[in-house]
Amino acid sequence: MEQRSLHIDPKSGFNSITKTFHSLRSPVHLLPENAFLSVPEYAFSLRAKSPWPDNSIALVNSITGQRISYSEFGRRTKSLAAYLQKVTQLSKYDVAFVLSPNSIQVPILYFSLLSLGVIVSPANPVATKSEIYGQIQLSKPVIAFATSSTVDKLPKLKHQTILIDSPEFESMMVNSKHEFEEVKVRQSDLAAIMYSSGTTGKVKGVMLTHKNLIAQTVITSAAWEMSEKRESPSVMLFTPPYFHIFGFFYSIRSVALSEKVVVMERFDLKNMLKAVQEFSVTHVALTPPVVVTLSKDGSTDGYDLRSLKTVLCGAAPLGKEAIAAFTARFPKVMLVQGYGLTETTASVARTVGPEENRNRGSTGKLSPGFEAKIVDPETTEALPPCKEGELWIRGPTIMKGYVGDPEATSATLVSDGWMRTGDLCYFDNNGFLFIVDRLKELIKYKGYQVAPAELEQVLISHPHVADAAVIPYPDKETGQVPMAFVVRQPQSSISEAEIMDFVAEQVAPYKKIRRVAFINSIPKSAAGKILRKELIRKVVVVPPGSSSRL
Template sequence: MAHDGAVVDPRSGFCQSNSIFYSKRRSVLLPSVPYLDVTTYIASRPHTGKVALVDASTGRKITYPELWRAVHAVAASLSQSHGVRKGDVVLILSPNSIYFPVVALAVMSIGGVLTTTNPLNTPGEIAKQVSDSKSRFAFTTSALLSKLSTGAAACLPVVILDSDAEPPRDSRVVSSIKEMMASGSGRRAAYEHVSQDDTATLLYSSGTTGVSKGVASTHRNLISMTEIIINRFKLDGSVGGNNHVFLCTVPMFHIFGLVAFATGMLGSGSTVVVLSKFEMGEMMSAIATHRVTYLPLVPPILVAMTQHAQAIRAKYDLSSLKSVLSGGAPLSREVIEGFAEKYPGVEILQGYGLTESTGIGASTDSAEESRRFGTAGMLSPNTQARIVDPDTGESLPMNRSGELWLRGPYVMKGYFSNPEATASTLNSGGWLRTGDLCYIDEDGFLFVVDRLKELIKYKGYQVAPAELEALLHTHPDILDAAVIPFPDREVGQFPMAYVVRKEGSRLSEAEVMDFVATKVAPYKRIRRVAFVSAIPKNPSGKILRKDLIKLATSKI
C-alpha cells in the first residue's frame, strides 16, 4: 500500500524509506471548511437517536431536541447577558452531570474556551489554574462554590449547576443553569465566526515532565477525535446509533470523558447515562436499569469486577453489556482471560492516549485485537507514528523500543502561554513526543514498555512528582526530596517520597504524609515515605528516579 508516494508494508504499516508507521485503519473523512465549531459539527451529524443524556441516580432524561434547545439558550445567555466573547476562558468545576455537556457545547459554540478542573483539587490548586488560564467565568455546584474562594478564583462570576437547589446567597452567583436553560428562544443566535484552528479547550496535564500545563486543543482536534471515536464504535447514527447506551463512569473533566461522553457520542445519536460519582453498586445498578451496552473503566475496576463476579451477577442483570472500554494502562493476559471467563459475552476494548492527543492515539477495536496480550492496540485512523531512539534521535523500525512520536489531526496546538514546554514536546514537523517508551510489532500493534515521562498514574489520575517535590521542599525540616511511583495492585501506582531530613530533625513518616495531605487533592497524597541520607542525582542535578524505583521495589 502507498501513502503520499511512500511504499508501506501492509502488514506492519511501516515505511522503510521514511521510517514512519502509518495507521492500518481506514481513514476517516474530516470537514475541510475553515469556519466550523465542534458544537455545530456534532449537532449537524444525522442520526435517529431520541434520548441524549440520562442522570443515573435520578432517572432524569434530556432528549436530543431538549439538548440542542438548552445548548442554544445557555450560549445566548452567556453571550448576551454575561458578555462572554470568543476567546474568553470559562471554567467548569463539577462532578459528572447531565448539565456538563450542555455547558461544554454552549461555551464552545460561541468560541469560548473551556477549561475543567478536578472537584477533588484544593482551593489553592484551583486558584492557580484560574490564574494561569486567565478564566473569566465559572460554572460550579452549590457544594463546590466554597472552593472558588482563593486568589483569582474568588473574583469569578459564577453560575450554579444544581438544577433543583436554590442558588446560594453569594454576590458572585449571577445565575443558575435552570434559569439559563429557560431563557432565550432556544434558537441559535449569531456569534463571531469560529475557525477550526481556534482553541476550544484548555485542559491541564503534566505533559511529559514537570508541573501542570494548559493543553490548548482546537475545534479541528475535537472534530477529528469525535469522528475517530464514532468510527471506532461503528456508531454511524444514520443506521441506529440510538441502540448504543454508554455509561459515563470516567470524569468529564478529563480528556476522554469530555471528548467521548460529554460531546463526541452526542454526534452519533447514542444515549449517555451519567454517573455523578463512582461506586461499584451504583454502576452495576445503572447498567441493569438503563440497559447499558458500553462500559468505560480503568484496570483496577475491571479487576474488582472479575474478583466479585459471582456476587455481581447474582444481584444485577448485565445481559445488555456488550463491551468494556479499558484505558490508563495495558491489561495483562491474566486479567483479560480472567474477565472473559467470568463475563463470556462481553468483549474488552483497550485504548492509549494523552491529553495532548485529544484522546485516543491507538486502540484495540475487537476482542480478537485485545487478545494480543499487552498491546495498547493499532494506531487510530489518520495517524502516523515514529519510534525514536531517545539517546541518538534515530527513527527505529519494527520491534525496537524508543520514544513514541505521534502525528495526526488531533495533536494539540501547544501548551498555553508556554512556548518552551511546547517546543520540547511538539517539533516543527507536527510530531508530538509522547514521553512513552514503546515499540510497534510486525502486525502494526503498539506496546507501551515504560514511561520516559515522570508521571504517576493513581487510579487513572495523573500526579506530577515535580509538584509534590516542590511542596516537600517548603517543609522546614526537609533538606531534599524525591517522589516516585510505587506499584499497587488496587490503584495502579501511588506517590512515594524519599526524604532527606535536616540535621537534628526527627521528622516522622506520618508527619510528612500529613503535611502533604493538607495541601493537595486526595489522589496526590504521599502514601509511603523512606528517609535517606542523600537523593541520587546525575551530574546535571536530575533525580535518578529509576534508581529509587529499583530500591523501593526490591523490598516488595
C-alpha cells in the first residue's frame, strides 16, 4: 500500500501506475459488511449523540405547519413497526411498494419498514397504471402503501393496501398496543429497490443494501462536520421527491444529522420562497433550472430569504455562467454541487466548504472511500487528468445490482467492483470532477461530439430564456445537428434567429444550434433531469424552414 501511495499525485489523487483516481478526503470508518446493523439503528444512534434535545423538531408540513418532534418521530416509528409486525404480519425480506407524494408520514413509514428488515420500494405517484405494473413485476411486493389519490393505480397484492393519509394509519403510528420485537438486520441485507428514471432505456430496479445507505450516511456526516459549524439545527426545506434516491437518502440523513425538515408535497417556486421566509430555512435542495430562475431579476421580490445559508444542487450539470449569476445575486449563500446516481446510493462526489464551491462548474472531489477511472469509451484505456472519458466508480455505496436483470447488471457492474456510470466526465489537476454529459446523449455532428448540457447552459444564460433543452436532429449531410427546445420568459418574443446567433457567438462552429422550437415547458423526471426521449418524439411535428440554419 505504501509503495502504491508513492505514485498518487497529492493534488489530483491520480495514481500513475494503476491509472486510478483516489479520494483526497480524510478516510472514514465503516463497519464490516456482515455486522448486524440496520439503517434506522445507525441513524438513531447518531441522533442520540446530538447536542439538541428530543423535543427539537424533526418534520414540518410546509402548508399546514404540523410539526413532529424527534421524540415523537421515534415513538411513531416504533408503534407503526410493531403494528406492521404483529397485525399486518410483515416480516424480514418482504417487499413494500410505496406510492405517495411527499408528506411527513413518509419518513416514518420508511424507518418503520427498514427496522423490520422489510425492503422498501418507492415509486413515482404520477406514474401510469402500466408503469406501476412493470415496477411491481420487478420488485414483487407483498403490500403497498398509498394515498387516497394514488390507490386506484395499484393491483391487488398479498396484503391489503394501507392508506397513509387515513385516520387508520394515524392510529397505527400513535396507539402502541403492540410490543415491537427487534429484528436482526445485517448490513448486507437488501434495504431498498429504487427505480431508475428509465431515460436511457427500460426502467430498472436498483438494489441497495443497508450497508450502502449506512456508508452514505457516514460519508455525508463527515462532510457535514467539515463544512458546517452550527449552534442550532439546520432547517432543510425538502423539495426533492421521497421516492427518488436523493429524497430517500435524505429521509435517513436528516435524522442522523438532527435536521429540522420542512416537507413540501410538490415543488412550487412561490410556495418554496414563502416557506424559506416562514420557517427561516437555512438549507434547500434545488434542481439546476430553479437555481437559474432564482438568479434572474424579480424572481424573489417580496420575500425575505436572509436565513438561507446553503443551496444544494444536483441532477444535471450547472454551467459557470449560471453559478456566477446565482453567486452575484446571493453572495452570502453557499452553492454546493454534487454528483451521484441511484446506482451509487446518491452522491459519490461533492464540494465541501466555501473555497471548493468557488471552483465553478465542478461537482466536487471524490468522497472518502471511493476510487474512479476515466475510461476511453472506444479503447477502454484509463485516462489521466484533464482527459474526457466514461466515469467508472468503485466504493462502499455501489448497488448490489438490478433486480431480475442479470444482463443489465453485468453490463454496469464490471470486474473488480467497478461500476460504469455512462457519463462523460474528466478530473482536473486538482482532483475536481467535471460532468460533460451522458455518453448516449452526445450529438454526432460531422465526426465531432457535441454535449447537449453545454449548449443548454449557454441557452439558459440568456435573460429571455426561462428553460431549454437540446437534442440531436437527424441530418443527411452531417449525421446530426443540435436542435434547441426553448421556453421563453413571460412577455418575451425572442426569435429563433436571435437564439441561434446568441449561441453561435459563444461556441465553436460545430456546436452551433441549427434548429429551434419554442415550447411551453421542458419535460423532466421527478429529479429534474431532462426527458430528451419525449422531445425527440416531438421533432417529427417541427416544420423545417425558417427555424433551420444548416
